[in-house]
Amino acid sequence: MTTRPDVVITGRGMVTSAGTGVDDNWKRVSAGVSTAVLGPDLGVLGTQVICPVQDFDAPAVLGPDARRLDRYSQLGLVAATEAVGDAGLRSDEWDGSRVAIVMGVSVGGVETLTAQHVALLQRGPAATSPLTMPMSLVNMISGQLAIHLRATGPNLTVSTACASGATAIGTARQLLQADACDIAIAGAADASLVPLILAAFARMGALTKRSADPLRASRPFDRDRDGFTAAEGAAVVVLERETDARARRASIRGRVLGYGASADAHHVTSPHPDGMGAQAAIRAALADAGLAGTDVDHLNAHGTSTKLNDRAESKAVRSVLGDEVSVCSTKGVTGHLLAAAGAAEAIYASLSIEHRLVPPTANLEHVDPEIDLDLAPVPRQQSIDVAMSTSFGFGGQNAALLIGAR
């Protein structure tokens, strides 16, 4: 078997409720202060807490073309632009044919789609915008990034629900290892905080009902958690083969040591109670990296703050990684970024390594007695060589990324 080239992260970019840009995100996440606010009132459903991106003026950032992009693509484009700049790359200078785009999306341009449905119902079919499809298709983020970044290499959108961001990064790494590209821009974006989607999640019983106390609503692994807090955002990394990155003297932000994926084949939304699918993804990532479970120092967990996810994940982590790994869920601060969660949390994991700091799990007041993980409600200093990020999507799709030091 030929040796596969090592793949490193040379650029990072993100837009979440914790801030626009990696630096602002890290400040908020490492401080452990929730970003939740009250969103649309869903009446009898009793759920109203969301984590939106605040003060995002798309035309000011992206120019007049912003009006032709759904919000999820706008967020993705801003994150990607930051990542490319952080990598010290210029899209007007690179060989675009060797630049791949791999973006993860779950629900896509629902803000556009739902607004156009209202227009159709109220004013008839002729009132439907011709931009509806170009704005709402789930693959359009990758097409838009190609246009804006002059990237004509492999161009993919992957969709594994809330694992999409991790799937995108893992897939992009494989493209680099297969020499299908020299630069891969990978991540995910979602902006679906519209009443229809929130109501749909609420009807599943997935969302928190702690509307009277939004800042304490997202509380992963806590005894009193009652559902996730829906969020929006985007996170993007620039990946390169290490030899290429070092040849151009790029700053290396971290490395993608391993990637594993699996399917529960169990239920459309509930995880396997023992986290069997999660275990399989974690084991696959370890095997990919040639590491043992005990080699993992820190886990940025999926930790959604739902009853079922957090318990199943706890079992899976204990079973494969043991009891020495320090665990956090940054969703206590950011809420659940849906597709973008895996990409954002991979970036947070790389920042944990860089800053030798495990972020707090916000609102962890009483650890669920059925959860046996090394968690903390406060930031902890820790030297980390290997970190993992886990992501699990509805449909039973699971992904795990292993992130290494520079």
Added chain:
Amino acid sequence: MPTVYDTLVEILTTRFAVPAEVINEDTALEEVLTDSLDVVEFGVVVGERYNTHLSDDELSSVTTIADVAALMNTKVAA
């Protein structure tokens, strides 16, 4: 009350970010809008403003902003 032409200019500048200085009565829509999708979108927005619809045939029969203004004057008066 603004004229139809004034309203069309206002839509082009605010909704489609077309610089006001490049717009005059003889300006062709396709010169200042990004593509054919935007031309149709312009028709949707104009129709919404006047509580009517511009059909595909009507939209393809006009070239300049003056043409659209004349068409809308006719439709609004009808």
